[in-house]
Amino acid sequence: MLYFLGIFQTIGVHTLLGLSAYVLLLTGQLSLGQVGFFAIGAYVSGILTVLFSWHIFAALAVGALVAGFFAFLIGFPALRVKGLMLVVATIAFSEIVRLFFFNLSWRVEVNGFDVGPDSTQGFREIRYFAANGWEQTHVVALIWSFVILVMFLLWWLDRVRAGAVLRAVGEDDLAAQSSGVNLTMVKVAAMTAGGVIAGIGGGLFAHSTTYVDHHTFTILLATFAVSYPILGGHKNVFGTLLAVIFIQGFVIEGLRFMGDYRNIVFGLLIIFAMNLRPQGLVDGHFISDIKKKLGGKPKKDSADA
Amino acid sequence: MNIDHIDVIQALIDGILYGSTYALLGLGFTLIFGAMHKLNIAYAASSIAGAYVGLASISVMAIPPILVFFIGPLSAGAIGLVIYFACFRYMPTGNQLAPLMASIGALFFVDEIIIHETSGSPLSFPALLPDSYFFLGQFGIRGDLVMVMFFSFVLMGIVMFLLYRTKLGLATRATSQQSVAALLCGIPTHRTNATTFVLAGILGGFAGCLIAAAVGVLSPLITLPLTIKGLIVTVIGGLGSIRGAIIAGFLIGSFENIFLLVRGVNERDIYVFLLLFVFLVFRPNGLFGTAIDRD
Numbered sequence: 389m390l391y392f393l394g395i396f397q398t399i400g401v402h403t404l405l406g407l408s409a410y411v412l413l414l415t416g417q418l419s420l421g422q423v424g425f426f427a428i429g430a431y432v433s434g435i436l437t438v439l440f441s442w443h444i445f446a447a448l449a450v451g452a453l454v455a456g457f458f459a460f461l462i463g464f465p466a467l468r469v470k471g472l473m474l475v476v477a478t479i480a481f482s483e484i485v486r487l488f489f490f491n492l493s494w495r496v497e498v499n500g501f502d503v504g505p506d507s508t509q510g511f512r513e514i515r516y517f518a519a520n521g522w523e524q525t526h527v528v529a530l531i532w533s534f535v536i537l538v539m540f541l542l543w544w545l546d547r548v549r550a551g552a553v554l555r556a557v558g559e560d561d562l563a564a565q566s567s568g569v570n571l572t573m574v575k576v577a578a579m580t581a582g583g584v585i586a587g588i589g590g591g592l593f594a595h596s597t598t599y600v601d602h603h604t605f606t607i608l609l610a611t612f613a614v615s616y617p618i619l620g621g622h623k624n625v626f627g628t629l630l631a632v633i634f635i636q637g638f639v640i641e642g643l644r645f646m647g648d649y650r651n652i653v654f655g656l657l658i659i660f661a662m663n664l665r666p667q668g669l670v671d672g673h674f675i676s677d678i679k680k681k682l683g684g685k686p687k688k689d690s691a692d693a
Numbered sequence: 694m695n696i697d698h699i700d701v702i703q704a705l706i707d708g709i710l711y712g713s714t715y716a717l718l719g720l721g722f723t724l725i726f727g728a729m730h731k732l733n734i735a736y737a738a739s740s741i742a743g744a745y746v747g748l749a750s751i752s753v754m755a756i757p758p759i760l761v762f763f764i765g766p767l768s769a770g771a772i773g774l775v776i777y778f779a780c781f782r783y784m785p786t787g788n789q790l791a792p793l794m795a796s797i798g799a800l801f802f803v804d805e806i807i808i809h810e811t812s813g814s815p816l817s818f819p820a821l822l823p824d825s826y827f828f829l830g831q832f833g834i835r836g837d838l839v840m841v842m843f844f845s846f847v848l849m850g851i852v853m854f855l856l857y858r859t860k861l862g863l864a865t866r867a868t869s870q871q872s873v874a875a876l877l878c879g880i881p882t883h884r885t886n887a888t889t890f891v892l893a894g895i896l897g898g899f900a901g902c903l904i905a906a907a908v909g910v911l912s913p914l915i916t917l918p919l920t921i922k923g924l925i926v927t928v929i930g931g932l933g934s935i936r937g938a939i940i941a942g943f944l945i946g947s948f949e950n951i952f953l954l955v956r957g958v959n960e961r962d963i964y965v966f967l968l969l970f971v972f973l974v975f976r977p978n979g980l981f982g983t984a985i986d987r988d
Contacts, residue, residue: 418790465973472732472789473932476924477973480966483921487963607917611797618794651805658798659779666784666791 404589406616416558421478429590452587459583510601621668712946713845717900719926719938740897743769766898773894815912931979
């Protein structure tokens with residue numbers, strides 16, 4: 389049972405990570421920087437609960453805000469360029485963050501123990517849940533309530549004007565700009581929202597694993613983050629969740645007997661998926677096919693872009 | 694530690710010599726970008742993989758170690774061709790993100806195979822010129838790095854010659870400028886793109902071998918930093934600009950070595966990556982990029 393709870397935790401955290409990349413993908417931007425915001429959220433909220441004995445919710449909120457603030461800052465220079473250059477810029481950003489935490493050493497004595505980030509040794513003492521009598525089911529419930537909240541907000545976003553604006557920028561930013569959309573504002577807003585979501589995910593990750601170090605936050609995790617919405621397709625938030633369940637539940641956990649061949653499989657999977665369905669596995673046709681099978685009327689405007 | 698001007702100049706010399714390998718990698722990235730307007734993230738990984746194949750073949754077949762500098766580049770060229778077909782050939786032309794994502798998949802595929810085959814441990818690589826350290830006035834100069842720089846210049850010369858003096862180069866440049874018009878003029882654009890990938894792969898294989906020879910070991914750990922630095926060289930030089938990539942390679946090499954001297958090896962890369970943001974803010978098109986190159 390504990391094993392399955394652990395998988396639920398991982399899937400929940402990775403869904404938040406995937407959704408943070410999904411928001412950016414709506415505006416047509418591919419970012420490998422989500423892992424940087426995730427790392428900021430993890431370290432900041434961990435430092436707040438461990439070194440300053442804050443409450444978990446306050447720490448998560450501040451972690452998310454700090455991550456969002458950095459996303460906001462990164463947004464401006466990175467968005468002067470778009471598309472491919474943004475990918476390069478965000479890779480560089482997440483490596484800067486990783487190297488910063490690789491070098492960060494901040495040891496403080498709390499209740500007779502030395503705690504805090506210890507550069508290469510990692511940040512080992514994030515035991516808020518254990519120290520405050522949370523059971524693992526409570527932790528899973530906390531993570532999933534955040535997942536459901538974020539998924540609901542993004543689902544709702546698709547039904548209001550702001551969502552239409554985001555997608556308009558994603559489909560054709562020139563056309564969106566000529567109909568009066570402020571591109572910089574929309575893109576920086578999406579970047580900030582992505583940063584906040586990744587920051588919450590990072591905070592939950594740090595507290596549920598009790599230990600983080602710089603090895604966790606590599607480009608591999610950043611690739612996982614963008615591969616969820618890309619494999620799941622950016623037409624629908626549920627695609628991201630399905631992709632996380634498929635990759636974490638099947639490729640990583642289900643194929644555990646294959647040992648380190650799994651990472652090779654992950655690489656091949658991305659190559660195959662992109663060749664077979666460049667628009668993502670759950671694209672517009674797929675959704676309308678399902679709707680047809682369920683007897684509902686397919687939406688006319690859901691054709692592939 | 695006291696740093697005087699001698700140390701700084703020494704660091705600059707080493708950095709510029711070593712930077713020639715970054716220039717080669719940046720040149721390869723920029724060739725591929727110039728041809729297809731798409732980024733091949735797996736490029737540095739395939740270059741290192743080529744060096745690995747070269748190393749494996751000299752240790753299995755007991756041939757002279759110098760042959761690693763022939764087998765390595767050739768196999769990197771072959772890997773480049775495979776990556777072209779796996780990640781670029783059958784993708785929709787207008788879609789930039791799908792091939793990019795596929796090449797990230799290829800990066801992990803290549804990297805994980807290397808880690809799997811070598812158990813992740815570094816292997817020693819034959820040196821180009823062992824024991825060739827000499828002094829030029831007060832400054833020590835590594836002879837093998839001079840050889841690295843020499844070979845880099847020879848390769849850059851060959852690439853320039855191929856691009857600007859041969860029919861193949863004409864076809865490549867035509868495809869790069871307007872692939873539809875090039876196709877209408879009877880240029881087989883797919884074959885031209887494949888040739889560019891092979892050419893860039895060979896270049897990268899040489900860069901991989903030269904880097905491994907200069908460092909002395911080959912390790913899967915160097916692929917990601919090389920990928921990022923190669924990309925940064927490409928962006929700082931201006932996407933698609935060949936002389937920009939070469940100059941930016943030397944710039945990154947010397948910048949990196951100065952910060953290695955001042956801040957140590959753990960923090961060095963932070964400043965190199967921050968340099969990218971400085972360029973994105975003040976010169977988003979890079980040193981020599983034109984406005985058209987901007988996406």
